Amino acid sequence: MTTLIGWARVSTQDQSLELQHKALEDAGCSKVFGGKHSGVSSKHDDELVKLIDYVRDGDTVVVTKLDRLGRSLKQVLQTIDALKAKGVHLRALEQPIDTSKEDAFSNAMLQLLGVFAEMERTFIVERTKAGREATGRKGGRPHKLDESARTKIVSEFKKGASKNALSQKYDVSRLTIKRIVEAQ
Numbered sequence: 001m002t003t004l005i006g007w008a009r010v011s012t013q014d015q016s017l018e019l020q021h022k023a024l025e026d027a028g029c030s031k032v033f034g035g036k037h038s039g040v041s042s043k044h045d046d047e048l049v050k051l052i053d054y055v056r057d058g059d060t061v062v063v064t065k066l067d068r069l070g071r072s073l074k075q076v077l078q079t080i081d082a083l084k085a086k087g088v089h090l091r092a093l094e095q096p097i098d099t100s101k102e103d104a105f106s107n108a109m110l111q112l113l114g115v116f117a118e119m120e121r122t123f124i125v126e127r128t129k130a131g132r133e134a135t136g137r138k139g140g141r142p143h144k145l146d147e148s149a150r151t152k153i154v155s156e157f158k159k160g161a162s163k164n165a166l167s168q169k170y171d172v173s174r175l176t177i178k179r180i181v182e183a184q
Contacts, residue, residue: 002089002100003059006032007051009068020064023093027062034068048079057087060100066092066113073113073120080110144172145180153177154184 006024008017017034024032033051048069055061061083063069070076080099083090089100097109132138145153153166163177170177 003056004029004062004091005051005055005059006034007048007061007063007068008032008034009047020068023064024062027091027093029062052079052082052086055083055086055088060089060091062091062093064093066095066097073116077110077114144176145170150180153180157181 004027006021006027006029008020008024010017010020020034021032031054033047033054035047051061066076069079080090084099089098091098091100095109097106099106099110149170153170156166157163157177163174163181166177167174
């Protein structure tokens with residue numbers, strides 16, 4: 001007989017887990033993992049690892065909705081893959097997904113999720129690239145010193161100023177001065 005293990009998650013401390021817990025218990029879950037934290041929180045990862053460590057071959061992890069498993073389709077699919085690697089099935093109460101049935105519809109739904117995850121990743125990359133092009137920034141924080149100050153530093157260094165003196169004068173680290181001087 002398969003053991004049903006629940007996973008519940010809400011994104012903020014203000015939200016309640018009660019409805020998810022009740023739905024998971026009504027579905028027959030003998031134990032429910034989860035908590036109140038955002039998908040980006042390391043607590044989410046820690047709790048999910050505990051769940052994955054706990055389940056055994058033949059168990060079924062039950063969620064109310066697939067989005068409870070992660071904050072992106074990629075995270076959801078990674079979790080599904082980790083469960084599948086352990087021989088654990090997944091069932092979503094509010095969606096037509098039950099990997100224990102091995103039916104064509106559940107398999108098609110998971111494959112579609114994979115396609116959408118790839119699309120989501122591509123869209124994020126495209127939006128990021130467009131944003132960088134629009135602002136002229138390539139990422140990272142802006143340089144503290146403009147090109148004029150860099151030229152002055154190189155000139156002063158060539159005239160004998162020490163890296164330490166230049167770092168104090170321009171309020172940057174010695175390493176920054178070293179990089180500027182070596183780049184010329």
